[in-house]
Amino acid sequence: MANRWLFGALAVVAAGCANGTGDGLGSASEAISDNSSGTARFSRNTIVYQSLRGATDDIYAINANGGRPFRVTSDAAVEASPFLSPDRSHVAFSSNRDGNNEIYVSDTQGENVLRLTNNTTLDFHPVFSHDGNRVFFQRQTGGLFDIWVMDADGANQHRVTFLPLNEVGAQLSPDDQRMAFMGNNGGNQDVWVANADGTGIVNITQGTCTNATVGQTPCVLARDQQPYWTPDGQIVFVSDRSGFNEIWVSNADGSAPRQVTNLHANSGLPSVSHNGEQVAFVSNAHNTASGVRSVYVVNFDGSDARRLTFDPSDELTPRFAY
DSSP states (O other): OOOEEETTTEEEOOOOOOOOOOOOOHHHHHHEEEEETTEEEEEETEEEEESSSSSOOOOEEEEEEEEOOEEEOOOOOEEEEEETTTSSSSSEEEOOOOSSSEEEEEEETSSSSSEOSSSEEEEEEEEOOTTSEEEEEEEEEEEEEEEEEETTTTOOOOOOOOOOOEEEEEETTSSSSEEEEEEOTSSSOOOEEETSOOOEEEEESSTOOOOOTTTTOOOBBBBBBEEEETTSEEOOOOEOOSSSEEEEEEEETTTSOEOOOOOOOOOOEEEEEEEESSSEEETTTTTTTTOOEEEEEEETSSSOOOEEOSSOEEEEEEEEEE
């Protein structure tokens, strides 16, 4: 099976493998809360995610309180890295349905698909701005990954990061003025913060030692990755500083880090609910031997971590609605 995580943790569009499973899917009415205006919208408590339930990855949606997942896309190609528009009426995702990894947008039913990028490079991990006017994404050029941005209709595509190595997985602050991303430009995998135009780049986790080697010279540097902003401007991220990939949170400058999960498993790809009360993520805590991940949610204070999806397939990139 091809690698589905970049840098060991971030979902990319890659060839999948089949996983046998029963259907167990819900209807659109279980996932869509409002169509009174003529536009179907997911509920504010919806999580979209990527799953290998079928022969290849597709996009699914589920309520954070539980229930049956609703299948959004059913193309024979690989669909990955979903992200909801701020009004919850559309889903952006990456797909190789036209032979190359590009960025697309569909409605809540996976229909009325619009292709936003069209080139020979690898484009993936789309993220809407909070005002819905822009989509940030990453593009591979010259073998390296950089952050790009475009208008919500695909126009005005341009590069915003120019560091020597890789910048991956941009997520926008609540006011859309800053972005956080992970990169390896400091000689280690760290979380970086910059202005949304790419200026003012700062490594906020540089030099952080794993807990077991604090005080040693040299210490073992922690791998910090996959940042996501909270509604009040903190940053949730993944770190192995405790010895396992767990969910952490810190101030936007990296200060006052606090461990959120303590599952002693491979957890990652966090996303925060619109009210800041919950964090969605993937983990193999239910079966650490297999490595297969499911979607979990945990309260922001670290309490009540619980598994949300129960299909035996590998699942990735859970994303709450803004």
